[in-house]
Amino acid sequence: MLEVKHLTKSYQKDKPALTDISFSVEPGNFLAIIGPSGAGKTTILRSLNQLIKDDDGQILLDGSDIRSDNKSQLRKHRRQIGMVFQNYNLVERLTVIENVLHGRLGYKSTLAGMFGIYSEEEKKEALELLDKVGLKDFALQRCSELSGGQKQRVGIARSLIQHPKVILCDEPIASLDPASSHTVMHLLKQLTIEFNIICVANLHQINLAKKYADRIVGIRQGKLVFDEESSMLSEEILETLYDQSISKELE
Template identity: 80%
Template sequence: MLEVKNLEKSYQKDKTALKDISFSIEPGKFVAIIGPSGAGKTTILRSLNQLIKDDSGQILLDNQDLRTANKAELRKHRRQIGMIFQNYNLVERLTVIENVLHGRLGYKSTLAGVFGRYTEDEKKEAMVLLDKVGLKEFALQRCSELSGGQKQRVGIARSLIQHPKVILCDEPIASLDPISAQTVMQLLKELTEEFNIICIANLHQINIAKKYADQIIGIRKGELVFDEPAADLSEATLAELYDQPVTKELK
């Protein structure tokens, strides 16, 4: 269970990024965060893995508050939080399987990480995960040779090998063509259920959010406007969220 309680963040005294944000998410749920650019969606994700420090509130992962963790505790918590990036964040010159195995670095000593010392079990698991995302035959290919959709699937496998409780996705399909975007979203949906994890994705595409998400969180000017099942997202709520009627293409 992930619980966010009364989370607040200001970058300046007169500029509030997040104001009293509270929500909870059960394992096995795929959640989309939507809202206008600058609403605070990315700030929420960066808060959840403590890449930024908030001003107040709680972020509870299985009843442990990430905000009060010391450096050693936070390092352990971050093993449980995978990240999928809009720009993939892969090492392009390395092979696909090497990039997937990087998901195990949080469990390694500095020396083992530098020299890429992975166990046979880890290598076998990497291959199993590549098979799940449809890239087993690309395991020894350099990531620089892959398409955008394939790179994002490598990122999914890299996150899963961490054995995460939560996966955070920051605009995971923004750079993809429509077919690749559907493939990635379908994978995220299926793997969230299969591994009984929490997946949270920032999305601009409302139609995609409604199609794949179990739960939608709507953010406007740093405040929570909507937190309900995706099926309950109405045109009135969208108009409030975006300060105008949403076009048919986005629905």
């Protein structure tokens, strides 16, 4: 279980980026975070794996507070938190399977990581995960030759090979066409259930958040204004979040 309790963060004095943010997510659930640009969505995600240091609160993963970790403990926790990036964050000159195997680097010694030494079991698992995301036939192709949607599916496979408890997705479909966006969202939903993990995704596409997420958290000016099942998201809530009517986004 992932629990966020009273999370607070300021980048500048008297200008809070997050104020008293609390929510929780059970394994097997997909949580979408929505809100206008600058609301604090990315700050929440970067706090969850401690890429930034917040000011106060708790981030509990199965009861253990990540915020109190020393460097060694944080390294172990980060193995359990996969990331899917808006810009894919792949090594374009390397093959698809090599990029997927990079998800194992957190388990490797410096020497093994430098020389790309992976076990046969890891290579087999990488191929199995590529099969799950529909890319097994592309395993030996360079990532530079893939479409955006395919690259994002490589990123999903890379995160899964970490054996994570949580996958964090920062605008995972922002650069994709509508068909690829649905493919990626469907995969994230399906794999969240199949692997019984937690998926937390920042999204601007409200209709897709409502379609695929189990729950939606709405953030405005660093404050939590909505935390309910996705079916409860209404035009009135969206007007509160965005200061305008965007009913078409619910279609």
